[in-house]
Amino acid sequence: MNFASDNAGPAHPKVIEALGRANEGHVGSYGADPLTQGAADKLREVLGAPEAAVHFVATGTAANALALACLAEPWSAIFCAPAAHVHVDECNAPEFYTGGAKLIPVQGPDGKIGAASLEAAILAEETRGVHGPQRGPVTLTQATESGTTYSQSELEAIGTVAGRYGVKLHMDGARLANALAASNLAPAQMVERVAALSFGGTKNGLLGAEAVVLFDPELSWQFELRRKRAGHLFSKHRYLAAQMDAYLTDGLWMELASRANAAATRLSEGLVAQGYELAWPTEANMVFFRAPARVHEAAMAQGAVYHLWDEAGEENPDRPVTARLVCDWSKSDGEVDALLALFA
Amino acid sequence: MNFASDNAGPAHPKVIEALGRANEGHVGSYGADPLTQGAADKLREVLGAPEAAVHFVATGTAANALALACLAEPWSAIFCAPAAHVHVDECNAPEFYTGGAKLIPVQGPDGKIGAASLEAAILAEETRGVHGPQRGPVTLTQATESGTTYSQSELEAIGTVAGRYGVKLHMDGARLANALAASNLAPAQMVERVAALSFGGTKNGLLGAEAVVLFDPELSWQFELRRKRAGHLFSKHRYLAAQMDAYLTDGLWMELASRANAAATRLSEGLVAQGYELAWPTEANMVFFRAPARVHEAAMAQGAVYHLWDEAGEENPDRPVTARLVCDWSKSDGEVDALLALFA
Amino acid sequence: MNFASDNAGPAHPKVIEALGRANEGHVGSYGADPLTQGAADKLREVLGAPEAAVHFVATGTAANALALACLAEPWSAIFCAPAAHVHVDECNAPEFYTGGAKLIPVQGPDGKIGAASLEAAILAEETRGVHGPQRGPVTLTQATESGTTYSQSELEAIGTVAGRYGVKLHMDGARLANALAASNLAPAQMVERVAALSFGGTKNGLLGAEAVVLFDPELSWQFELRRKRAGHLFSKHRYLAAQMDAYLTDGLWMELASRANAAATRLSEGLVAQGYELAWPTEANMVFFRAPARVHEAAMAQGAVYHLWDEAGEENPDRPVTARLVCDWSKSDGEVDALLALFA
């Protein structure tokens, strides 16, 4: 009963099969192969962005840090949510890749950036000329690290603020498929105001493949140089491309995200029915709920695997502790129900 | 007839199979899985280094740049061969990862660093106190980018010089298996004086997996932090580990290298028999030979794919041009002979 | 009536004279001159730190960024006050010099870091292994950017927390003399728990000279290399040393700080007597007070020069606006009273 992460689950069998099919004969290396071109075209089509530059990397941190480095200067302030993966879970990768930009946490509801807070944060920069950092991009995570999603109106509000100050928008879409599966928006609508997108695949059924989409293709060559000097350009590039190609074929990516979301919904509803309180609404494939510490201990003792989100505090077994339960595409109803039984 | 690169060929089917086997159920992410531990243990055993820290990354450039960053300071001089991959083919990755170290080319025979030249280069640094860069590590490529290998006595001479000045040794072993297959040395002998090893797999039958071996395990945690902030820590780490595990099982890695070397030897001998001159001795899996420009043009027109090494010069079809022919593990005698026929 | 900054005022005439005296004949460059040795010795004596390494630079940002780079790793979190100069007024210099460390704002009273908040901030890091930044140094400004000072007990509380977690302490002492002049502490007491000190001079009567004091002399050589590669090693070093030497001779540094503090006290008391409210207590040489926007406009129209601290808000002439008034060593009672008259 492993609900620790969508990184803990397997890749989808079709992706493994695609690797096998790709493993024939000799092709150009470093992306000069037909699979790479094809997969990039598919992603452009999915996003309704025929001119966008599409490049593949193997990890989400690489995607985010390289994308931000294309949008920020070393002397920039980058605006992000306090819990943004780029801020708390990438060991200063954005600072490394940008050459020293500063991440500015911006408050908002349910793990999201609020548009008004963003405007205040932007206005607080560039008030001292050369002395402070300069306004750089804003990055938002869709779906968020708290398992919530930005609505269309929230995206519009943030995009409007960003546009007002000439601030570019990066979207960390490590779970973009989950956000799409939870919404009525077409992909093109969801990324409408985005300058650079980290398009995730690894958390949703791939072995390790992400895309960076640069809607301004003039950034493409810079990205390629940054990727190469960071060691993120794969020589046998077809194996990245094959994953992404399988992902985007016949809607596999959306099917897997829908499955994961459905499992999380089932889990979330079950917990609420049992009287537990959610920390944030369950809008994608992650459930955050509060339970007494002893409940978590008991569940883990029976084999449940998941992360606690705030372990600090005195050693009172009744203290409420938030936990994160993540459903990947492979979670069955049975597995969800078995976990729920542990909390009953 | 693609002899462009060992990156152009397929992965070995056993490696694809290993990915399929690894794709079962949920495991710890970021390396906290049994396959990772097992593959690291196998590599420690192969190298006779039970205490060494072993970490996996997906590309050779990442392996080299991260390893060098653990051995060098931002104000270091790093000594390398003029044709070293880290110097000419990694788009300043070592400079990026070290925070600004300087690479100093050191001459030597057949694409190698010479021990006497290395000593002179080391002596030329730290002559001006704080003003110049400080002596940092030496990095050598085994087998070299010129298809040659360092002999045991050459390694000893370089190791002796390095040791005399407290200079640490990095080995770029992107083709270490090819070098081993060409020598009588055990792996432990070949890396005897090495502080950090980039242990290649991608060029020799994997999809994309390399190991960094730190013989001083105290560097391990620093490496892990550097890898994470560079975005090179795989979340679904088992898929890196599965490749490396298959590679090190039943001697697959040496078998594949031996096949590649044998193909290169056959090719090299065939070219010499036809009267062509080699640029450097064929000691691993790459052949560098000179032929009139028109010969290359004719071969390529008939479908041969490979790289020319010095295309400059006036447009004389009789001018000699060096070419590189690379044999990966999958090259059959028939394919070699077919290529030879084009040059006959 | 310029109260804009302690950077706006003149150097003390004794310092100019010292430059003239230093300007005789040929001496060793890059610090190999007797004046440099002498000035460093004087500072060691003043601080009661006979073993400390002392190095000179020309700017406070250089002092801070170089000192922090010696205490932090690129993957560190550096703990600072939200208004810390290093965070808001150095254009990402700490991020640049450390190679990408992250500054974490820590709340506290009156522009200071609070010990309890510091402990919470430290505890919030290193909760996720390799994924988040690692605990780095804490930096505090004494006197603060808000014109307040850390008391001995506050310094002890912070030092105790830092010590508990092995976190090193940097003190930005751009106005250390002002803090000392406001306290009963000896210099050695004030820096008792400090690992690296930026010892200011420029704001207190020098043209441009600061010292970095490393209480662990093992950091000295690293500092020298960092300073050189940053272009902060002066070739004609005697002119930095001459300033610092004059500063530390016959207590000039403390005399100038006392004068500046006295002027600020006079100004602060005058404003309070006129009914104005202080934003923070006046404990060093800066006064922060609130007045209606129209009062500031009127004062400036009559020639007062100073900075407003929060200019945002609707265009209501009665809205309260905080202003900063800085007294440097040269402010006379008459000048203070003339300014006060504008606010009467």
Add this chain to the structure above:
Amino acid sequence: MNFASDNAGPAHPKVIEALGRANEGHVGSYGADPLTQGAADKLREVLGAPEAAVHFVATGTAANALALACLAEPWSAIFCAPAAHVHVDECNAPEFYTGGAKLIPVQGPDGKIGAASLEAAILAEETRGVHGPQRGPVTLTQATESGTTYSQSELEAIGTVAGRYGVKLHMDGARLANALAASNLAPAQMVERVAALSFGGTKNGLLGAEAVVLFDPELSWQFELRRKRAGHLFSKHRYLAAQMDAYLTDGLWMELASRANAAATRLSEGLVAQGYELAWPTEANMVFFRAPARVHEAAMAQGAVYHLWDEAGEENPDRPVTARLVCDWSKSDGEVDALLALFA
């Protein structure tokens, strides 16, 4: 008899006087003062560059590294002479400031870059797409570190090559005045093809002041941000400006350089008359000559202070050793003759 460096001598008394005159009252900090504006205007006029951006820093390394960072990308190759100060004497400052660019030594006569070698070096880059560094700026030192100067035709040849490939030109003019004093060229002619100039003052009579001239003023703001985050923006900026202002007033800068050159010429001719051999022609204010080791030992024993350039080799007192003798503006004929007497 100190001929060790032009950094070892005093500032000109007029410069000290200018500091005293500048030390009156309160002025804007960080360059917002009339002296700064005036000095920049004077330099623009001297260079015949009314549109150029002019910024001041305190050290030559800062000037060079900041200027190069404005012309290069982190993935650039920067072309320089093998003995360039930026390459061998700045402790990797260019690598630090550019974020990892690579310096490529280019051969040439007498410490200079040769135009043909430069073209070959440029052509050798960008042959491998994204894998190698990209062509960045060329930097030349005028006068060179070998005491020679580029002639107008040499500058034109280099400028033509650079222009052919879109490569920008940086000039390290730490001794630009000496080069001008040795030539018939007007300043505007000498910098005709230069994109960014490090205009030296420290080696020629100032305490510590250099200018960076950006002939494309669009680089100005980027420069200002880079300077600030590097800690090279002086708060009491008038003291940098006062030096530069005095330097450029009534031709002081050219007068001092002429004096230094004349002293070097007298010294060089004296040595040649005594039968010594020059390592390179004496064209500015430095003399490089060869003498048996025992001659240097004897001279130094009698109080001569200067640097040997190649101390390596066996301990034979008759072996020829090159020495560098530097004349700053303050060298009198008597001092030169006294030194010559030691070599007689």
